[in-house]
Amino acid sequence: MKKLLSALCTLVLTTWPLSSALAAANGALTGHFTINEKGDYVVFSKGNLQYQASTETWQFAAEQYTVLEDTAGNETATGRDTQEKWIDLFGWGTGDAPYKASASDGDYAVFTDWGTNAISNGGSTAGIWRTLTFDEWTYLLTQRTNSSGLRGQASVNGVMGYLLLPDGFVLPDGCGFFPNPGNWAANTYTLEQWSAMQTAGAVFLPCGGFRDGNEVNMEDTGSPIGSYWSATADGSSEAYGFYVSADGAEMTTNSLYYGRSVRLVCVQSVPTSIGDIQSSNIPCIKVLHNGKILINQNGEMYDVTGKRVSEK
Numbered sequence: 001m002k003k004l005l006s007a008l009c010t011l012v013l014t015t016w017p018l019s020s021a022l023a024a025a026n027g028a029l030t031g032h033f034t035i036n037e038k039g040d041y042v043v044f045s046k047g048n049l050q051y052q053a054s055t056e057t058w059q060f061a062a063e064q065y066t067v068l069e070d071t072a073g074n075e076t077a078t079g080r081d082t083q084e085k086w087i088d089l090f091g092w093g094t095g096d097a098p099y100k101a102s103a104s105d106g107d108y109a110v111f112t113d114w115g116t117n118a119i120s121n122g123g124s125t126a127g128i129w130r131t132l133t134f135d136e137w138t139y140l141l142t143q144r145t146n147s148s149g150l151r152g153q154a155s156v157n158g159v160m161g162y163l164l165l166p167d168g169f170v171l172p173d174g175c176g177f178f179p180n181p182g183n184w185a186a187n188t189y190t191l192e193q194w195s196a197m198q199t200a201g202a203v204f205l206p207c208g209g210f211r212d213g214n215e216v217n218m219e220d221t222g223s224p225i226g227s228y229w230s231a232t233a234d235g236s237s238e239a240y241g242f243y244v245s246a247d248g249a250e251m252t253t254n255s256l257y258y259g260r261s262v263r264l265v266c267v268q269s270v271p272t273s274i275g276d277i278q279s280s281n282i283p284c285i286k287v288l289h290n291g292k293i294l295i296n297q298n299g300e301m302y303d304v305t306g307k308r309v310s311e312k
Contacts, residue, residue, distance in 0.1 A: 027122030031166025031201025035136040042265035049262040065159040067208040089259030105237040108256035129264035134232035134240040154187035160224040166201035211259030
């Protein structure tokens with residue numbers, strides 16, 4: 001029995017981190033962003049999410065600054081369930097129906113995370129990725145260490161957007177950064193400079209506009225805008241999103257039926273010492289869950305190394 005348990009533990013150790021390893025090798029950026037007081041952090045996908053209905057294929061944009069505009073004939077509400085064109089503006093929670101484009105909020109009442117799907121250039125395995133919640137977005141933007149100094153408007157290769165810098169960011173030689181400048185010009189990067197910033201862990205959220213029915217709006221009062229969904233609803237007709245403009249960035253509520261950009265993340269849990277779990281006054285029990293041996297302590301789940309496990 002002892003040998004069998006040892007073999008099972010070895011199996012857990014070699015298979016549980018699989019999703020994280022796939023993400024890191026297939027589609028994840030290098031920067032770490034803390035999302036809660038526990039110290040859990042995320043790595044962002046290498047580009048905004050895109051979908052092609054004719055092949056039922058999900059993929060991340062080739063570059064962080066890539067967006068699909070209506071002027072290129074890509075993003076349209078007509079025939080979205082069959083078309084060969086790629087789309088990157090989605091109604092809220094349409095991981096099971098990305099082509100949905102009705103103007104009724106009731107059609108979007110049930111949230112299905114886009115990350116439940118296999119992303120062709122993001123590991124090709126379902127369930128690796130997910131959408132940040134309102135609380136996680138808020139912590140990343142306003143509560144992690146030096147949060148206000150690690151973000152701001154920027155322009156990359158002529159595309160306007162918002163720059164998020166990882167925990168402990170070190171500015172590369174030859175690059176500059178001004179937090180929250182209130183304009184697009186202060187942080188302007190050539191492709192060479194952006195390559196260095198991206199290697200250092202920078203995340204760029206391009207202004208992809210939003211879709212209202214058949215109309216794609218890339219600007220508001222003459223300035224580019226970007227809007228990214230969270231996984232958190234606000235009542236029955238709206239959900240929270242991250243809104244970007246030349247004036248700044250904030251969490252706002254948006255109608256569920258609006259088409260908005262999606263940027264997925266892979267969540268990493270900070271390991272906890274297995275000794276701390278065993279010596280705690282709070283009793284723990286060993287459970288078998290989905291073929292894996294886990295430790296349940298006061299509702300928190302850990303693997304056999306002490307790494308906290310996120311339940312999906």
